[in-house]
Amino acid sequence: MKSTRRSIVKSLGVLAALPWLIPASRAFAVAPTRIGVIxxxxxxxxxxxxxVEAGHEVMFSSRHPEQLQDMVEALGPRASAGLPMVAAEFGTVLLLAIPFEALPQVGRDLHSAYRGKIVLDSTNPWGTSSSDVYREAHNLGVAQTVAKYMxxxxxxxxxxxxxxxxxATSASRAGGRIGMPIAGDDAEALRVAAxxxxxxxxxxxxxxNLAASASFQPGRPGFRAHLTAPELRRLLGL
Known part of the structure; x- marks a missing residue:
């Protein structure tokens, strides 16, 4: 199992380093995905x-989903809005894009809906805070803290x-598309994320793996480097 996982991750890394081998529109032909944005x-x-523009069905969420109606109407029938629990139940894949301080509550409230699902975690502890979750992120690492609550x-x-x-502008960027660092312990989840x-x-x-994401958390070299994939790989020594 471990050798298979290493092989998959290595293959994904090679593809990421050689983006000209991948059609710009999509790397793999798969059915549209139902995604919940938390x-x-x-x-x-x-x-x-x-x-949505790539063909996926996306439910955006907020504690006040009525405030998202103008956006989803402009995006068309593949977009919708709902409460966080509804979006978490809707998606086969979730994007976690919440304030870091909300992590403990979201982890508790949505647990039954996200358990077993692929969750792409974009959260970061911004600025300074005396909250326990910020302290844990400083002591344990950001990824480890998210894993604790999710x-x-x-x-x-x-x-x-x-x-x-x-x-937003990566696909048309004159210098080349942005390299996006990703890390995780689940080979299939990494494939879907890629x-x-x-x-x-x-x-x-x-x-x-998930622990390796420390190289691109705030304060580390990969954070907001905004380089192409080959440049980012060189920066991170991959």
Whole structure:
């Protein structure tokens, strides 16, 4: 099992390093995915929109979903809005794009809906805070703290090291598409994450297991480097 996982991750890394081998529209021909976006701010809204445009069905969520109606109506029938629990139940894959301080409550409240599902985690502890969850992220690491509160999720750190405005323009960027660092312990979840990164107009760079995501958390070299995939791989020594 471990050798198979290493082989899959190695293959994904090779593809990420050689984006010209992959059609710009999509790396793998798969059916549209039902995606629940938990937190529809700048990052969640941007990535969700790109997924809708790529042909996926996306439910954006908020505690006040009525505030998202103008956005989903503009995106068309593949977009919808709902409460976080409804979006978590809707998606076969979830994007976690919430304020870091909300992590313990979201982990508790949505546990029955996200358990066993692939969760792309884009959260980060921003600025300073005296909260316990910030303290844990500082002491344990960001990914380890998210894993503690999102028990049972098939976590992949993804969309956590890039600015939403850069993701929005990546596909047409003059210098080449942005390399998106991703990391996780589940080989199949990594494969799905890599696919969805491509559909958002970026090139996946598989860094390693979940612990390896420390290299692109805030304060580390890979955080908001906004480089092409080959450049990012060189920066991170991959």
């Amino acid at each position: 937190g529809s701010g700048s990052l969640g809204g941007t990535v969700g929109r790109l997924w 028990t049972g999720a098939r976590l992949v750190r993804a969309f956590s090291a890039v600015d939403a405005t850069v993701v 696919d969805l990164v491509r559909d958002a107009g970026c090139d996946p760079v598989v860094v390693g």
